[in-house]
Structures are given as C-alpha cells and as structure tokens.
Amino acid sequence: MSMRQTFAGDLAVLPTHAFGTRSLTWWGVIAYMLIEGGGFALAAGAYFFLMSQETVWPPSSHPPDLLPGVLFTLIILLSEIPNTLLKKAAESEQRRRVLLLIVLLDLFGLALLVIRGFEFAHINVRWSDNAYGSIVWALLLLHTIHILTDWAESVVLTALMFTRHGTEPRRFVDVSEDALYWRFVWITWLPIFALLYLAPRFV
Amino acid sequence: MTATEHPADVPRDGPELDGPELDRILSETWGDKPGLIGWLTTVDHKRVGKRYIFTAIGFLLLGGILALIMRLQLARPDSGLITADRYNQIFTMHGSTMMFLFAVPVMEAFGVYLVPLMVGTRAISFPRLNAFSYWLYLCGGIMLWVAFLRDVGPDIGWFAYTPLSGPEFSPGKRADFWAQLITFTEVAALAVAVEIVATILKQRAPGMRLDRIPLFVWGMLVTAFMVIFSMPAVTLASSFLLSDRLVGTQFYNATEGGSALLWQHLFWFFGHPEVYIIFLPGLGFVSAIVETFCKRPVFAYPIMVAALVTTGLLAFGLWVHHMFATGLPRLGYAFYTAASMSIALPSGVQIFCWIATMWDSRPRMEVPMWWVVGFIITFVIGGLTGVMVASVPLDLELHDTYFIVAHFHYTLIGGAVFPLLGAITYWFPKITGRMMGDRLGKVAFGFVFAGFHLTFMPMHFTGLLGMPRRVYTYPAGMGWSALNLTSTIGAFVMALGVVLFLANLVRSLGNGAIAGDNPWGAASLEWATTSPPRPYNFAHIPAVTSHTPLWEESLPVFSGLRVEHRELVLTTVVEALPDVRDPSPTPSIWPLLAALATTGLFIWSIFSPWALVWGAIPVGIALTLWFWPKSSPDTHQEPVIE
Numbered sequence: 001m002s003m004r005q006t007f008a009g010d011l012a013v014l015p016t017h018a019f020g021t022r023s024l025t026w027w028g029v030i031a032y033m034l035i036e037g038g039g040f041a042l043a044a045g046a047y048f049f050l051m052s053q054e055t056v057w058p059p060s061s062h063p064p065d066l067l068p069g070v071l072f073t074l075i076i077l078l079s080e081i082p083n084t085l086l087k088k089a090a091e092s093e094q095r096r097r098v099l100l101l102i103v104l105l106d107l108f109g110l111a112l113l114v115i116r117g118f119e120f121a122h123i124n125v126r127w128s129d130n131a132y133g134s135i136v137w138a139l140l141l142l143h144t145i146h147i148l149t150d151w152a153e154s155v156v157l158t159a160l161m162f163t164r165h166g167t168e169p170r171r172f173v174d175v176s177e178d179a180l181y182w183r184f185v186w187i188t189w190l191p192i193f194a195l196l197y198l199a200p201r202f203v
Numbered sequence: 204m205t206a207t208e209h210p211a212d213v214p215r216d217g218p219e220l221d222g223p224e225l226d227r228i229l230s231e232t233w234g235d236k237p238g239l240i241g242w243l244t245t246v247d248h249k250r251v252g253k254r255y256i257f258t259a260i261g262f263l264l265l266g267g268i269l270a271l272i273m274r275l276q277l278a279r280p281d282s283g284l285i286t287a288d289r290y291n292q293i294f295t296m297h298g299s300t301m302m303f304l305f306a307v308p309v310m311e312a313f314g315v316y317l318v319p320l321m322v323g324t325r326a327i328s329f330p331r332l333n334a335f336s337y338w339l340y341l342c343g344g345i346m347l348w349v350a351f352l353r354d355v356g357p358d359i360g361w362f363a364y365t366p367l368s369g370p371e372f373s374p375g376k377r378a379d380f381w382a383q384l385i386t387f388t389e390v391a392a393l394a395v396a397v398e399i400v401a402t403i404l405k406q407r408a409p410g411m412r413l414d415r416i417p418l419f420v421w422g423m424l425v426t427a428f429m430v431i432f433s434m435p436a437v438t439l440a441s442s443f444l445l446s447d448r449l450v451g452t453q454f455y456n457a458t459e460g461g462s463a464l465l466w467q468h469l470f471w472f473f474g475h476p477e478v479y480i481i482f483l484p485g486l487g488f489v490s491a492i493v494e495t496f497c498k499r500p501v502f503a504y505p506i507m508v509a510a511l512v513t514t515g516l517l518a519f520g521l522w523v524h525h526m527f528a529t530g531l532p533r534l535g536y537a538f539y540t541a542a543s544m545s546i547a548l549p550s551g552v553q554i555f556c557w558i559a560t561m562w563d564s565r566p567r568m569e570v571p572m573w574w575v576v577g578f579i580i581t582f583v584i585g586g587l588t589g590v591m592v593a594s595v596p597l598d599l600e601l602h603d604t605y606f607i608v609a610h611f612h613y614t615l616i617g618g619a620v621f622p623l624l625g626a627i628t629y630w631f632p633k634i635t636g637r638m639m640g641d642r643l644g645k646v647a648f649g650f651v652f653a654g655f656h657l658t659f660m661p662m663h664f665t666g667l668l669g670m671p672r673r674v675y676t677y678p679a680g681m682g683w684s685a686l687n688l689t690s691t692i693g694a695f696v697m698a699l700g701v702v703l704f705l706a707n708l709v710r711s712l713g714n715g716a717i718a719g720d721n722p723w724g725a726a727s728l729e730w731a732t733t734s735p736p737r738p739y740n741f742a743h744i745p746a747v748t749s750h751t752p753l754w755e756e757s758l759p760v761f762s763g764l765r766v767e768h769r770e771l772v773l774t775t776v777v778e779a780l781p782d783v784r785d786p787s788p789t790p791s792i793w794p795l796l797a798a799l800a801t802t803g804l805f806i807w808s809i810f811s812p813w814a815l816v817w818g819a820i821p822v823g824i825a826l827t828l829w830f831w832p833k834s835s836p837d838t839h840q841e842p843v844i845e
Binding site for chain 1: 762832
C-alpha cells in the first residue's frame with residue numbers, strides 16, 4: 001500500500017442515490033421476485049400435476065364461489081393506478097404526493113386482506129379433504145403471505161416516511177421499489193386466480 | 204477530471220489522503236467493535252465468510268465420522284455393530300449433512316469471502332442479510348444434530364421419498380426435523396445467492412467488464428442463479444411434506460388424489476441442479492489455480508464462460524434421470540437420456556481448455572496444482588460413469604446399487620472436494636497471511652487421493668455384483684465381503700489424509716511462512732491487497748483494464764470515496780462504468796436476533812401450525828428494527844457534485 005499509486009479518476013462526482021437498475025436494492029428486489037415467482041410457478045406446476053391424476057376436477061366438491069375472488073381481482077387491478085402514481089411521485093421525489101398515495105395503498109392492502117378472508121371462507125373445500133383441497137389452500141395461502149408481508153412492509157415504510165428519515169432521498173428509492181414489488185404481487189395473482197376460479201369451471 | 208477538482212467537503216481517499224493516515228480512518232469506519240459485541244454484530248464479509256467456512260468444515264468432519272461408522276459396520280458381513288434403525292439415521296444424516304450443511308454452504312462461503320475481493324469492492328452487497336444467513340444456517344445445523352443425538356434424527360434418506368417420509372410410514376418427528384432443516388438451509392443459501400448476484404452485477408471495480416470477470420466469479424454467478432431457480436422447489440416440496448404430516452393435507456397421499464411422484468419431481472428439480480451448485484464453484488477454483496500456476500490466462504476464456512452458463516442451463520433439464528426406475532413415457536426416457544449425456548459436453552470442453560492451458564506452459568507443481576490433477580483424474584472417471592447411467596437400460600440395472608454410490612462420490616468428491624482442498628491451500632495465505640506447509644500438504648494429498656480411490660473404486664464392482672445401497676448389513680457368501688473390507692480400509696486412509704490436511708492447516712496458522720500480498724504471483728484482484736485484507740479490503744478502488752489485472756504493468760486506482768462513512772461504488776452491469784456512490788450498512792445485532800426469532804418460528808412449526816401466526820410476530824419486530832435507520836440522515840447534506 002505504501003507504493004505510489006496512479007489515479008485513473010475520481011469517484012466523488014458520482015451521485016449518492018439512483019432509481020431502477022442503477023440502485024443496488026432494485027437488484028435485490030428482482031432476485032427476490034425470481035425466487036418467489038419460481039415458487040409460484042412450481043406450485044402451479046404441482047396443481048397441474050395433481051389435476052392430471054384425477055378424472056374429475058375438482059373431485060367431489062364445488063369450485064370456490066366466484067364473488068369474493070372476482071372482487072379481490074378487480075380491487076387489486078384497480079390498486080395499480082395509485083401504485084403507478086406513487087412510483088412516479090417517488091421517482092420525482094415529491095414527498096407530499098408520496099405520503100398521500102402510500103397511505104391510500106395501505107388502505108387498499110387492508111381492504112384486500114379483508115376480502116381475502118371471505119375468499120378462504122368460500123373456497124368450498126377443506127385442505128385435508130383431498131389433494132385438490134390441499135393445493136388450492138396452498139396457492140391461496142402462498143399468495144396471502146405475499147399480500148400480508150408486503151402490506152406490513154408498506155406500513156413500516158409509511159411510518160418511516162412520516163419521520164425525519166422520510167426526508168432522505170434514498171427513502172424515495174425504497175418507495176419506488178416497494179411499488180415495483182406490489183406489481184409483482186398483483187401480476188402473480190392473475191394466473192393463481194385462473195387456477196383457483198377458472199380451471200375448475202372450464203377445464 | 205483530477206482528484207483535486209472537488210471541494211474539500213468531506214474526507215475522501217486520494218493522493219492527499221493515503222498511506223497510514225487513510226488506513227487509520229478506514230479501519231475505524233469499516234472495523235468492528237472489539238470483543239464479543241463486535242463478534243456478534245459484524246457484517247464484514249470476510250469474518251462471516253471465515254465463520255461459514257469453519258462451520259461447514261466442522262459439518263464435513265461430522266459427516267465424515269458418520270461415513271467411517273458406516274464403513275466399520277459394513278467392513279464384514281453380518282456385523283452387529285449398529286442397529287438397523289441407527290444405521291438408517293446415520294446414512295440419512297451423512298447425506299443431509301454433506302449436501303445441506305457442508306457442500307453448498309462451503310461453496311457459498313468461499314463466494315462470500317472471495318467475490319467482493321475478486322471484483323474489487325469494499326464489502327458484499329446486503330451485508331446484514333449475509334450475517335443473518337450465517338446465523339440461520341448455524342441454527343439449522345445445530346437443530347438437526349441435536350435431534351440426531353437425541354435419537355430423533357431423520358431416517359428417511361437424504362432425499363426423503365414419500366410415502367416413506369409421510370405421516371403413515373414415519374410417525375414421530377424425525378422426518379419433520381429433516382424437512383425443517385431444508386427450510387433453514389435453503390433460506391440461508393438463497394440469501395447468499397442474492398448477495399452474490401448483486402455484488403457481481405453492481406459492485407465490480409470500474410473497468411471490470413463482463414469479459415474481464417475472473418472465471419471463479421463467473422462460476423459463482425451461475426451457481427447463485429441456479430440456487431435462485433432451484434431451491435424454491437425443495438422448499439415447496441418440504442413445506443408440503445410438513446403440512447401433510449402436521450395438518451393433514453394430502454399432497455403425497457395417493458388414496459386422496461395426491462402423488463408420491465410429485466415429491467420426486469419437485470425434489471429432483473432442485474436435487475439435480477444441486478449437484479452442479481456444488482460443482483461449478485469447484486470448476487472456478489480449478490480455473491483460478493490453473494491460471495496462477497501455469498502463469499497464463501486460461502485458454503479460450505469466452506468458451507469457458509459459455510461452458511459454465513451452458514452447464515447451468517442444462518442442469519435444469521435432466522432431473523428426471525433420477526426417476527428412470529419409476530416408469531416414464533418412452534419419449535421421457537429418450538429426452539432425459541439425451542439431456543443427461545449432453546451435459547458431459549460443456550464439462551469436457553472445460554477439461555480440454557485446462558489441459559490446453561497447461562500444455563504449452565511449465566506448470567509449477569505446488570500443492571494446489573496436485574489437487575487439480577487429482578480432480579481431473581477423479582472427475583473424468585465420475586463423468587464417464589455418469590454417461591453410463593444416463594442410459595436407461597443400464598440405469599435400471601444399477602439403480603440403488605453401490606455403483607451409484609461410487610459414481611456420485613467420484614463426481615462430488617472428485618469434482619468439488621478435491622478442488623476445495625486445493626482452494627483452501629491456495630487462498631489460505633490470503634485469508635491468514637501465512638502459507639500452508641508444502642511437504643505435509645503433498646503427503647495429505649497423497650493419502651486423500653489414494654484413500655479415496657481405494658474406498659470408491661471397489662464400490663463400482665460391489666454395485667455390479669448387486670449390493671443395494673442403504674442396507675445396514677449383508678450376509679456372507681455374496682462375494683461382497685472383500686470389496687467392502689477394501690472400501691473400509693480406504694475410508695480410513697482417506698480420513699488419515701484429512702487429519703494430516705487439518706494438522707497442516709492448524710500448524711500453519713501459527714508457524715507458516717509469512718505470505719505477503721501475492722505469494723503465488725496470481726493475476727486477480729484479491730491479491731492486490733494485504734494478506735489478510737484490512738476490513739475495508741482496498742485503500743483505493745482499483746481500475747481494471749484486463750482480465751488478469753495484476754499481470755499488467757501497473758494497477759491504477761480511483762480516488763473520491765468517503766472515508767468517514769461506509770461507502771462503495773456501484774458500476775454499470777455490462778461495462779462496469781462508475782455510476783453511483785452507495786452507503787454500505789454498519790454492524791448490527793438485529794440480524795442475529797432476527798435469525799434467532801426465525802429459528803424459534805421454524806422449530807415451533809414442527810409441533811404446531813400456530814407457530815406461523817404467533818412466531819411471525821417476533822420475526823416481524825426484529826426485521827423492522829433491523830431496517831429502521833439508526834443515525835440521523837446525512838447523505839443529502841453532503842455537497843454532491845452532480
């Protein structure tokens with residue numbers, strides 16, 4: 001270390017935060033999506049594998065009632081509007097807009113969790129009845145864990161944004177990536193919705 | 204621009220701040236608190252990496268002791284040394300320990316230690332996650348071994364096939380401890396995989412374009428992606444198993460529409476890539492060692508990288524070859540046979556590239572090179588028997604016999620453990636500052652190599668003579684006795700070699716020759732810093748101009764990172780152009796506490812499904828406190844020139 005070094009350049013000119021692919025945590029979020037997405041895909045594969053073992057699907061029960069599932073799907077699709085606005089507000093670092101929209105999204109999450117409760121109540125099969133019941137419960141539970149953890153994380157982030165830490169520019173990166181992850185949560189819901197509600201009716 | 208253009212706003216490294224003064228400030232910024240608190244809160248990838256390596260080697264020894272016990276039992280026919288029940292636990296514990304607690308963790312551990320140094324950055328990405336991952340791994344290993352010592356060790360084989368592992372045939376909690384071990388180790392492994400991917404893609408030293416990444420780092424990148432894509436499968440499989448056992452789901456119960464083959468598909472979708480997850484870092488070790496001791500870049504770098512990536516992709520296309528004996532459609536047989544044979548191609552390409560590298564050079568035959576020679580011989584044999592059992596008729600004949608045991612020990616020990624022992628010898632001076640003894644190193648190699656072949660070569664024949672795996676004893680007169688005795692003798696010779704290797708290691712810690720920064724004259728960046736490296740890795744971030752930077756005329760560096768806060772530089776993914784200065788997390792006790800809370804949740808959930816509800820609360824609290832910023836916000840107060 002004592003020998004003379006030649007300096008090729010200076011890093012002091014670089015910014016100290018950036019959005020999207022320029023952010024380190026963005027890559028963490030993407031990797032997490034790959035892991036979770038892989039889990040969903042394999043669970044869906046298990047669904048088809050178990051379906052191929054049966055002649056009638058669902059075996060000896062009614063498909064889940066449509067109303068709670070459809071309602072959930074409509075509301076989670078609707079949530080993308082404030083979610084997009086939130087992501088844009090975060091990336092243009094407008095704190096007031098971010099505070100307003102993140103609270104709105106927390107309320108969306110809460111409503112979705114309540115409806116999810118009704119979905120479980122109208123699933124029309126117990127997890128222990130047969131393998132169909134098991135995989136249906138597994139898919140719904142797996143997705144619910146994602147809604148719940150993302151909601152809890154958003155609430156903590158909301159609280160953080162209202163403290164003095166919320167003025168730090170890096171927090172806007174966190175909000176932007178939280179909005180990105182919410183997209184993953186609702187996009188993965190769509191194939192699961194198809195498996196739970198449509199496949200037993202139309203396949 | 205020059206280093207003097209920015210205002211003297213905050214202290215930064217550069218020509219004005221260099222040498223001992225820079226070392227003092229950076230050590231304070233990046234160092235840990237002294238004593239126990241520092242030990243428990245550290246997020247230094249080198250400390251965590253060393254801990255990971257040490258623990259994994261501990262599990263290697265435990266797994267090895269189990270292997271010796273099995274070999275003692277099998278040394279002669281009708282042996283009554285251990286009971287059938289204990290034997291079932293022992294072979295399950297041997298396989299599970301070696302795969303989940305030794306092989307994958309030790310490879311990732313080397314990645315944790317080496318990757319940030321080899322790409323020229325100050326720290327691993329997500330260092331607190333890294334600490335969390337280690338603690339979780341340790342807790343999972345302790346849980347499994349405590350269960351085993353209390354006679355509730357799993358007894359269902361390392362791949363835990365249903366229905367044997369299901370509620371009907373495995374009452375009690377033995378299978379649950381196995382299934383939960385999976386959860387522990389997979390969460391830990393996935394965390395490390397994410398860190399390694401992010402570190403390699405975003406934290407490479409400026410100028411380290413994709414085509415200048417060291418081959419070991421490429422190997423770790425492919426491995427980390429394989430972990431990301433494969434481990435969810437086994438986690439899902441074992442969660443289904445736990446819920447079948449705990450709350451009466453029917454995933455694997457054929458009478459209620461479930462399927463035992465669902466288990467096999469999910470397990471082997473993970474299980475086959477797992478083999479390459481262990482083996483690709485081994486290939487990386489070999490490339491690093493061959494390059495250094497032949498004093499020339501590995502022949503055909505782009506082809507080597509393509510071979511690594513191809514292996515990673517193909518590994519996901521051949522899991523069904525573990526299931527030939529379950530009855531498959533004919534097309535399935537043909538497809539998976541072809542896929543299984545084709546994966547020999549990229550491996551063969553790499554072997555030829557290493558030989559081409561050695562061909563025209565004068566390799567220095569130091570101890571790491573001997574391990575490479577041992578690797579090539581052993582792995583080629585294991586690869587050839589692999590091509591043999593890829594053929595369905597032969598596989599049906601050899602399935603579940605000792606031929607398979609011989610085959611996969613040739614690939615795993617030859618392909619991964621030999622390179623690992625070479626890697627330990629090779630990087631020991633970087634990690635400890637001292638060289639390992641040369642003579643004892645060569646003697647240890649000789650014993651391990653000879654002992655290995657004496658143990659496993661006869662197993663090919665024991666298998667061909669029809670001896671099945673996993674039997675706790677066998678009658679005399681089957682023609683297996685002499686072969687088994689030979690294997691047992693070989694196992695003890697190999698164990699002696701391992702003891703000599705470790706004795707050398709321990710002795711060298713105190714008495715080895717002082718190494719200096721770059722004792723082997725190697726080309727990659729980890730050798731550009733002190734041995735052992737300082738907590739901040741590099742005084743100045745290197746500027747890379749080739750894929751053998753230390754063999755260039757000089758190694759220029761960058762100035763301008765803050766020194767009173769933990770700061771590192773993010774670069775662009777392909778070109779590695781400097782892009783963002785990013786803060787790096789400070790030490791914290793919360794990763795440890797979060798890991799303990801998670802351990803509570805996992806173990807509790809073996810006994811009650813309500814653990815998922817109530818056990819999640821302390822985990823949530825720990826994670827929240829982990830991520831909640833502690834210090835006053837300050838990055839925006841800095842006069843940044845943008």
